Amino acid sequence: MSDNIFYELLNQDSVFTDKSKISPHYAPEKLPFRDQQIKDLSLWLAPALKKAKPHNIFIYGKVGTGKTTVVKHVIDQLENFSKDQNLPLKTIYINCRNYQTKYAILFYCVQLFYPDLNFIGYSRSFIYDKFLTYVKENKLNFIVILDEIDKVKEIDDLTYTLIRSNDEIDIGSVSMIGISNNIFFKNNLDSRTKSTLCEQEAVYPPYNAEELKSILGQRVDLAFKKDAITDSAINAAAAIAAKESGDARRAVMLLLRAGELADLNRSTQVTDKEVYQAKEKVELEVMKSMVLTLPLQLQLVLFAIAQSSLKPKGILNLTGQAIDSNIIYSGEIFDKYSEICENYCEKAVSIRWFREYITELETYGFISTTISGKGVKGNTTLIKLGIDAQSIVDLLEEDFKK
Ligand SMILES: Nc1ncnc2c1ncn2[C@@H]1O[C@H](COP(=O)(O)OP(=O)(O)OP(=O)(O)O)[C@@H](O)[C@H]1O
Ligand SMILES: [Mg+2]
Structure with a gap:
């Protein structure tokens, strides 16, 4: 029995008491530094409790600023309250990474309304009729939460359809909460969509080191054994993330x-040494999750850059000398991008939009760009990938298969 590897594994000493409490998937009961955001959101949604249409809301903030956690927290409370009071309210949380088209989103809603029926194969108009009929018949106040809304391919059409449905509803309503960490998302909306979706708006600021320390402190007590983690380890994690x-x-x-590293090394305490050792691994995980949450067109451009970086032709000056083999002409990337779009049956955007996307990728820190100066043919943008090209190619190839 004691020879079994799992026996040893389970009995191994660990610095954790409950590892799940320090997982990014854990939703804490208290969300420090987000009181104002929670209050605003509750106020904007409160009309639903008086059987009126709540505001449409758009929430923007950089990654990890608590958008998803805050919205889920408030929606949970709203749902519980309305159940207690027997109010006709329903909400649906949709991560648009998994549901990217208007049809997929409406289909998901209808499936929630009629869990025992199967709507596969029905036409779009039938699905929309079902959606509307359910809201009408139940006099429902229905709130659709669209997380990572920048992933939706037909956002103007979706917003229009969802909000227009209110014209056909006498009692009840349909409203939306859109969430995004993409600064450019709003710029790309048509003005009607923008004013509809952003009836109320909130921007969640990044946390500073002190705030992160306190957020971590709350979770450390639940996740780690007493004294199994030093204060300086917590400070180091807060400082790295804040920076x-x-x-x-x-x-x-x-x-x-x-x-986990401390456990692996059979150490009884987590110190700043393990935090610094973990930094590189975490950076890679964060980068991967950022790439996966990018809108499709940005992913395609990044994919083209990564692919071109794997076989760089290099930039030559007028005398034919290589200046830097990791730098690529933007024109070369545009050609690669067009080819990739064709392979994946996606419509390629114009060169103007392509340039926008290059700027976006630079803002997120994936690439750096310079304008070619003297000594290089023409006057063109030169692009350099700031992360490992092969990791990006592997990650996106896998994601595109889904
Ligand atoms: N105020 C807070 N108190 C405690 N934990 C928090 C707080 N804000 C965020 N977190 C934690 O940080 C992690 C990331 O939060 P969340 O997923 O809400 O970020 P996000 O803004 O939705 O990021 P993204 O743009 O990447 O989706 C989660 O584990 C969450 O529990
Ligand atoms: Mg989120």
Whole structure:
């Protein structure tokens, strides 16, 4: 019995008491530094409790600023309250990474309304009719939460359809909460969509080191054994995450991975040494999750850059000398991008939009760009990938298969 590897594994000493509490998936009961955001959101949704249409809401903030956690927290409370009071309210949380079209989103809603029926194969108009009929018949106040809304391919059409349905409803309503960490998302909406979706708006600021320390402190007590983690380890995780991005997910993951490293080394305490050791691994995980949450077109451009970086032709000056083999002409990337779009049956955007996307990718820190100066043919943008090209190619190839 004692020879069994699992026996040994389970009995191995660990710095954790409950590892799940330091996982990024754990939703704490208390959300420090988000009181105002919670209050605002409750106020904007409160009309639903008086059988009126709540505001449409748009929430923007950088990664790990608590958007998803806050919205789920408030929606849970709203649902519980309305159940207690027997109010006709329903909400649906949709991560648009998994549901990217208007049809997929409406289909998901209808499936929620009629869990025992199967709507596969029905036409779009039938699905929309079912959607509307259910809301009408139940005099429902229905709130659709669209997380990672920048992933939706037909956002103007979806917003129009959902909100227009209110014209056909006498009692009840349909409203939306959109969530995004993409600064450029709003710029790309048509003005009617923008004014509809952003009836109320909130911007969640990044956390500073002190705030992250306190957020971590709350979770450390639940996740680690007493004295199994030093104060300086917590400070180090908070400082690293604050410096990089003010991202609570990164801070939480640093402590999780540092704890795992301590366990692996059979150490009884997590110190700043493990936190610094965990940094690189966490950075890679954060980068991967950022790439996966990018809108499709940005992913395609990044994929083209990564692919071109694997076989760089290099930039030559007028005398034919290589200046830097990791730098690529933007024109070369545009050609690669067009080819990739064709392979994946996606419509390629114009060169103007392509340039926008290059700027976006630079803002997120994936690439750096310079304008070619003297000595290089023409006057063109030169692009350099700041992360490992092969990791990006592997990650996106896998994601595109889904
Ligand atoms: N105020 C807070 N108190 C405690 N934990 C928090 C707080 N804000 C965020 N977190 C934690 O940080 C992690 C990331 O939060 P969340 O997923 O809500 O971020 P997000 O803003 O939705 O990020 P993204 O843009 O990447 O989706 C989660 O584990 C969450 O529990
Ligand atoms: Mg989120």
